Amino acid sequence: MTTTAPALFTPAGPDASVPRWSSRVLTADDRSEVLALFTEPDFYYRTERPGTRPEWEILKLLGDDTRLLLADGRLAGLFAVEALGLPHICHYQLHLRLHAAAPLAWWISTYQEVVRATRWRHEVIRLAMRFAKFDERGLQFARAAGLTNEGTLAGVMVHAGRHCGQVFFAQTWEPSS
Amino acid sequence: MMLRGYRSSDSRLLSGPWLDGELAGLPLACWPALAERSAVPPPSGPDEELCIASGVGFVRYTELDWVHRRARVETGLQPGHADAAGPLLQAAVAYGLADLNLHKLHGWVTPATGVAATAPDLAGFRLEASVPDGIWLDGRAVERQLWAVIRPD
Numbered sequence: 001m002t003t004t005a006p007a008l009f010t011p012a013g014p015d016a017s018v019p020r021w022s023s024r025v026l027t028a029d030d031r032s033e034v035l036a037l038f039t040e041p042d043f044y045y046r047t048e049r050p051g052t053r054p055e056w057e058i059l060k061l062l063g064d065d066t067r068l069l070l071a072d073g074r075l076a077g078l079f080a081v082e083a084l085g086l087p088h089i090c091h092y093q094l095h096l097r098l099h100a101a102a103p104l105a106w107w108i109s110t111y112q113e114v115v116r117a118t119r120w121r122h123e124v125i126r127l128a129m130r131f132a133k134f135d136e137r138g139l140q141f142a143r144a145a146g147l148t149n150e151g152t153l154a155g156v157m158v159h160a161g162r163h164c165g166q167v168f169f170a171q172t173w174e175p176s177s
Numbered sequence: 178m179m180l181r182g183y184r185s186s187d188s189r190l191l192s193g194p195w196l197d198g199e200l201a202g203l204p205l206a207c208w209p210a211l212a213e214r215s216a217v218p219p220p221s222g223p224d225e226e227l228c229i230a231s232g233v234g235f236v237r238y239t240e241l242d243w244v245h246r247r248a249r250v251e252t253g254l255q256p257g258h259a260d261a262a263g264p265l266l267q268a269a270v271a272y273g274l275a276d277l278n279l280h281k282l283h284g285w286v287t288p289a290t291g292v293a294a295t296a297p298d299l300a301g302f303r304l305e306a307s308v309p310d311g312i313w314l315d316g317r318a319v320e321r322q323l324w325a326v327i328r329p330d
Contacts, residue, residue, distance in 0.1 A: 023211045067211070079211075110211075117212035119316045176318055 018109035019071035023079070023117075026068055033075050034062070037099055044135050045078050045097040048157050069098065069110060076102055077110070081118050081127075090125040090175070092118065100137075107141040115171070128170040134159045142169040178264040180228035180236060180272055183220050187229045192216035195253050196314070200284025200324055201262045201296040202234070202253040207315075217253065226277060228269075233258045236269040238277065246280035248273065266300035274328045283325035289314055301326045 026034060037043050038058050043050040046061040053061070062078070069077040077098035084091045094114060098106055118124055129147065131138035142149070147169035155163040194208035197215035208214075217237055220227040226238040226248075234254035241248045250273065252265055273282045283305070286297060302324040311321030 021210045069211075113209065113211045117209040120209050120212045121313055123313055123318075173316075 018105055019076070021110055021113045022070045022073065023067040024070070026062065026066060030068060030075070034058075034068070034078070037075075037078065037097075040100045042100065042135065042137060043097055044132060044138060046080075046095055048132050048135075048159060066095075069096075071102075071106065075099075076106065079110070079114055081114070084128065087122075090123045091128070092124055092126070093128045093130070094118075096129065104141060104144055107137075108145055111141070111145055119173075123176055124173060125175050126170050126172045128168065130166050130168055132157055132159065132166055133164045139167060142167070147171055178230055178233075178261065178268040180230060180268050183227050183229050183235075185219070187235075188219060190229060190233075190235050190255060191219060191253070193234075193253050193255055196287055196290055196312070198249075198251050198285050199290075200250060200252065200286050200302065201266060202251060203259050203262055203290070203296075204254060204256040205290055207291075215253070217251070228272065230261065230265055230268070233261050234265060236265060236272070238269075238273055238279075238282075246278065248277070248279055248282055250282045250284045262296035263299045266296050266302070270300045270302075270326055274326075279328070280330065281325055281327050283323055285312075286322045286324050287312060287314065287319060288322065289319035297324045 035055060035058060038045070038050045038053055041051045047053055063080070065080045065082060066078050067080065068075055069079055077096070079094065079096045082093045082095065084093050096111065096114065098110065115127065118127065129142060131142060133152065148171065150168040150170055152165040152167045154165040156166050157164050192214045194204045195202035195215055196205070217227070217235070225241060228236045230236070234252060237251050238248040239251065250269055252262070252269065254261055254265065270282060273279050284297070284302070303326070304322055305325045306323040308321045308323065310318035312319060
């Protein structure tokens with residue numbers, strides 16, 4: 001099986017050291033720490049207005065598929081892999097967000113780990129991600145990771161009083177049959 | 178190896194980095210850091226039998242067919258206890274055939290895990306069938322094998 005996306009960027013050099021990643025399900029004890037992530041104005045995890053979301057809405061955004069991303073055991077972000085359509089289509093959407101202090105190398109590294117984990121027990125033909133046009137960190141990651149830019153859906157959200165687009169990215173693999 | 182009944186305090190033994198449904202559920206060192214661990218539900222009714230090897234792992238008899246006296250067996254061993262696979266399966270066979278009075282036990286073995294099939298072999302299991310592309314693992318479909326042991330009535 002071969003990937004049709006460009007080879008992924010591999011962090012290198014002393015500034016690109018990455019932590020040991022792990023993940024787990026949220027518990028009630030994690031709530032305050034997770035809510036604190038959403039106080040960052042650009043923590044765009046399933047919302048384009050994280051800083052003003054109330055607790056009930058954040059809990060709804062998290063759903064039951066969100067997993068904590070732990071860097072050397074400490075909370076560094078959130079992710080969820082969501083099936084788009086029926087499972088046999090093998091098309092998934094990834095929601096991934098790291099806290100503001102995480103360097104680009106962490107984004108790349110955790111993305112690679114998520115891909116490996118997602119393809120471990122399921123066939124994945126397309127893994128999609130979406131970032132708002134104003135999401136600089138998200139767009140920087142998607143380009144650095146070599147994800148395929150599939151286009152922009154214009155005017156689907158409002159930011160700072162103006163309509164903005166959403167950029168669609170994906171990595172694809174050849175179907176097994 | 179002694180098998181005993183499940184208690185809620187044993188719940189941590191029910192999940193781990195092994196391939197689900199595997200006869201010899203040995204912890205896999207290559208398990209992706211962010212992949213969900215395999216897990217079996219705690220026993221809650223007469224449709225299955227789950228026994229614990231204290232601190233080591235579990236044996237689960239599922240798809241129980243009391244009429245034809247057969248079941249599928251799966252085990253799960255905690256990291257650091259891979260060498261207990263043989264004794265655990267031997268205890269599983271002894272309990273399944275003698276105490277549960279089953280005639281046949283079968284289970285899945287996935288060669289691609291890199292785990293040799295010596296443990297099932299030692300416990301008296303024999304290869305019955307190969308299922309090409311029987312399971313998805315690490316980005317590809319891989320062979321899965323059916324192993325079984327029959328009680329010498």
